[in-house]
Amino acid sequence: MYQFWKSVLLIWIAVSHSSLAHLDWDSFLVRGFISLLANIRPNNDLGHPMCANLRDGNWMIEYIRKRLLLDEGTAELGKWIEENTKCFNNIPRYLVPSYFDVVITGIYILLIERSYKLMSDFVNRGSTFVRGLSLGSAQFAAFIKSADLPTLSPNLAPPKPPSRKNDKGEDVQTCVTLSAGLPHFAVGYMRNWGRDTFIALRGLFILTGRYEEARQHILGYAACLRHGLIPNLLDGGRNPRFNCRDAVWWWLYCIKDYTQEAPNGLNILADKVSRIFPTDESPAQPPGTVDQPLYEVMQEALRVHFQGLAFRERNAGRQIDEHMTDRGFNNQIGIHPDTGFVFGGNEWNCGTWMDKMGSSEKAGIRGKPATPRDGSAVELIGLSKAVVTWLSKLSKESKYPYSGIERTHKNGTITKWTFKEWGDKIQANFEKYFWVNTTPVPNEVRPDLINKRGIYKDCYGATQEWTDYQLRCNFPIAMVAAPELFSPQNAWTALNQAEKYLLGPLGMKTLDPEDWIYRGDYDNSNDSNDPSVANGFNYHQGPEWVWPIGYFLRAKLHFAALNGATKETLASTKVVLSKHFTELQTSPWRGLPELTNSNGSYCSDSSRTQAWSMACILEVLNDLQKIESAQTIFVN
Numbered sequence: 001m002y003q004f005w006k007s008v009l010l011i012w013i014a015v016s017h018s019s020l021a022h023l024d025w026d027s028f029l030v031r032g033f034i035s036l037l038a039n040i041r042p043n044n045d046l047g048h049p050m051c052a053n054l055r056d057g058n059w060m061i062e063y064i065r066k067r068l069l070l071d072e073g074t075a076e077l078g079k080w081i082e083e084n085t086k087c088f089n090n091i092p093r094y095l096v097p098s099y100f101d102v103v104i105t106g107i108y109i110l111l112i113e114r115s116y117k118l119m120s121d122f123v124n125r126g127s128t129f130v131r132g133l134s135l136g137s138a139q140f141a142a143f144i145k146s147a148d149l150p151t152l153s154p155n156l157a158p159p160k161p162p163s164r165k166n167d168k169g170e171d172v173q174t175c176v177t178l179s180a181g182l183p184h185f186a187v188g189y190m191r192n193w194g195r196d197t198f199i200a201l202r203g204l205f206i207l208t209g210r211y212e213e214a215r216q217h218i219l220g221y222a223a224c225l226r227h228g229l230i231p232n233l234l235d236g237g238r239n240p241r242f243n244c245r246d247a248v249w250w251w252l253y254c255i256k257d258y259t260q261e262a263p264n265g266l267n268i269l270a271d272k273v274s275r276i277f278p279t280d281e282s283p284a285q286p287p288g289t290v291d292q293p294l295y296e297v298m299q300e301a302l303r304v305h306f307q308g309l310a311f312r313e314r315n316a317g318r319q320i321d322e323h324m325t326d327r328g329f330n331n332q333i334g335i336h337p338d339t340g341f342v343f344g345g346n347e348w349n350c351g352t353w354m355d356k357m358g359s360s361e362k363a364g365i366r367g368k369p370a371t372p373r374d375g376s377a378v379e380l381i382g383l384s385k386a387v388v389t390w391l392s393k394l395s396k397e398s399k400y401p402y403s404g405i406e407r408t409h410k411n412g413t414i415t416k417w418t419f420k421e422w423g424d425k426i427q428a429n430f431e432k433y434f435w436v437n438t439t440p441v442p443n444e445v446r447p448d449l450i451n452k453r454g455i456y457k458d459c460y461g462a463t464q465e466w467t468d469y470q471l472r473c474n475f476p477i478a479m480v481a482a483p484e485l486f487s488p489q490n491a492w493t494a495l496n497q498a499e500k501y502l503l504g505p506l507g508m509k510t511l512d513p514e515d516w517i518y519r520g521d522y523d524n525s526n527d528s529n530d531p532s533v534a535n536g537f538n539y540h541q542g543p544e545w546v547w548p549i550g551y552f553l554r555a556k557l558h559f560a561a562l563n564g565a566t567k568e569t570l571a572s573t574k575v576v577l578s579k580h581f582t583e584l585q586t587s588p589w590r591g592l593p594e595l596t597n598s599n600g601s602y603c604s605d606s607s608r609t610q611a612w613s614m615a616c617i618l619e620v621l622n623d624l625q626k627i628e629s630a631q632t633i634f635v636n
Helices: 002-015 020-029 031-043 049-056 059-069 075-084 093-118 128-134 194-206 211-222 247-261 265-270 294-307 378-396 419-434 465-469 475-481 488-501 547-562 566-586 611-635
Strands: 163-165 171-173 272-274 291-293 309-312 330-335 342-344 404-408 414-418
Touching (some): 031 093, 049 059, 049 093, 059 075, 059 093, 075 093, 128 566, 128 611, 194 211, 194 611, 211 265, 247 265, 247 294, 272 294, 291 294, 294 309, 294 404, 342 378, 378 419, 378 475, 404 419, 414 419, 475 547, 488 547, 566 611
Antiparallel strands (some): 309 330, 330 342, 404 414
16 A cells, blocks of 8 residues: 555656646546546445446556547556556456545546646635636546647747647647537537637636636637637637627627736737638638737727628538528628617527527427527627727727727718727617616607516517517626626616526526516427427527526626625525535536526436536636625725
């Protein structure tokens, strides 16, 4: 036993010099085994199938060892395991499960402790809850050959992206990519999604101190910009799909966060982006052929939106989307000249995160979006306001080379807005068009469509007008991104309505239970002829998604301070989060799910662990820490 622990010490010395990118591979290669062992060990459950498998042969330990040997950063550990598990061939087979537990658990503990030390002070000095959520940055981040980032510019300023030699002896980029969720989004073109990545990026990469991984994702997706948008599905930049309107605003919002929170974060604005599509009609260009600073790519995205663009998705048809109707492939984006609101889409496509497309012929909903949310979606108003306010400030400080945007009209005239003018226009119109008063007021627009009062609309200008007035969980996102848009009193009223009608045990209902179309249980295999639920049509019509609860809690903490309710809100927030802590500790995946069915019930079609779920709860804990630290300083 002395020799064993001496060897464990040697492992510690080895991992203490490892990077987090390598430890991602090491620690989560054995994460699934650890979850099972955590239940087997205290119950001495030697009848468990895993123990039977270990007694039958050395497949599990060989699997771990051989996977580790594939990477030069983990090969040393693989060799150590090979040397120190030779005894498995000589000891009685009934003892193997116990020895396996000692070896694997010992290694895992060392790797996890090293991972924490490589992360930010927020994690390294954080609670068990913070640390548990921070491991999402390792759980979802890995280099996957079938789901890589586009190759970054060879002219990129240091630090350069990681690389390794392939079978031909060539250096290939090995940046990690962020899985949307597991097990459904592990590999291939379905792994990397623009909106999922940038909703999760601050929590999993910036707050944990993984700034280089955050930078690589920002630049990698920037390389794919086309039609003023970044991709929905990335596919390594080879076959990206530009069928979402929200990912580009989350991307811009993340750049803002990165510049404000990463060391020397503003330097990223000058980083070179290797454009794959320098123009909308360009064929794909090799890395380094057309380089632009990131700020030029950002400005292009804003300029295209302000100019307005209608385009048809490339290769439209069943080969890229077997359910979309022909009209669904037509896309539009723009900025409304009267309000400053970003808008786009049509009733035949779904360009925000509520993106369920009907697929049942039997129920008559194939090609019909469940939630088009065309027009101006509330969260995009908040994100865009945050971005233009930030750029206005940078421009005044000469840290961003543009002061605003312009559009050229068909008659040749030009309209120019400064970023401040754009932001002011949004500010002047938001409450006017989104707030639904608690009591009827003169000149209300379509009072016949109002189902709930004291709320903020979900959209403005949707083709199906009644959907504007639905109570959904999206307005708290705008509250966090741009709290200045909201009257503090109205915001508090709306948050109380959201709590009353939408708050679930782990997530937020995606639709008011009193709405006529509410269906709280998601079953993607439903083969009925009921158009409201067939093939999971109700994905966002009631089931309770976890990530929006992060924005709800953060919004409530912010506006509690403006409504004299900080003390009780801190307490109630911790009560809500206690359920997430329990889920994190007891889930075999040691993660938070994508969604639950009604009242927190289990959803078999949900990813068991989801990147944005863990990221957004981690952001709540970060806000809590800041609030409580400020209170301590004030008291002292």
